[in-house]
Amino acid sequence: MKTFEIIKVEIHFNHEQLPFKGSEAHIAYFSNLSVAFRSMESILLINDWSTEGFNYTAIYRSMKAKGTFIHGIKRKNITFFRIKITKKTVNPKLETFGIGAAPDLE
Numbered sequence: 143m144k145t146f147e148i149i150k151v152e153i154h155f156n157h158e159q160l161p162f163k164g165s166e167a168h169i170a171y172f173s174n175l176s177v178a179f180r181s182m183e184s185i186l187l188i189n190d191w192s193t194e195g196f197n198y199t200a201i202y203r204s205m206k207a208k209g210t211f212i213h214g215i216k217r218k219n220i221t222f223f224r225i226k227i228t229k230k231t232v233n234p235k236l237e238t239f240g241i242g243a244a245p246d247l248e
Contacts (some may be wrong), residue, residue: 143200145233152226166172171230178227191215201227 153168172178179198186193196213204211210228214221 145231145235147231148173148230149175150230151178151182152228153223154226155223156221175205175227182225186215192217196225203231213241 149172151170151172155167170178170181172181176198181195181203183196186196191213196215200213201211205227210226212224212226214224216222
């Protein structure tokens with residue numbers, strides 16, 4: 143099986159600041175970072191949320207350095223939700239899971 147990475151985008155809502163209760167977290171998967179970024183940016187802009195600090199270069203550099211990108215979406219200095227972007231490996235190489243050879247009981 144071929145091993146490859148996908149991009150996982152999680153949206154975590156700050157329920158204390160929202161007048162309505164959203165889901166605990168919304169998760170979406172994308173084939174690459176540019177598709178994930180364009181999707182998130184367009185949804186934020188369509189719904190009139192600020193995209194300040196949310197740009198492809200910042201996401202790319204954070205993913206390369208730390209393996210994750212976390213950004214709070216604010217309005218009037220109140221964080222309403224956080225976007226977390228990480229990489230996930232699909233079809234990881236098989237490992238032994240710490241299981242050794244069976245003992246010879248004879």
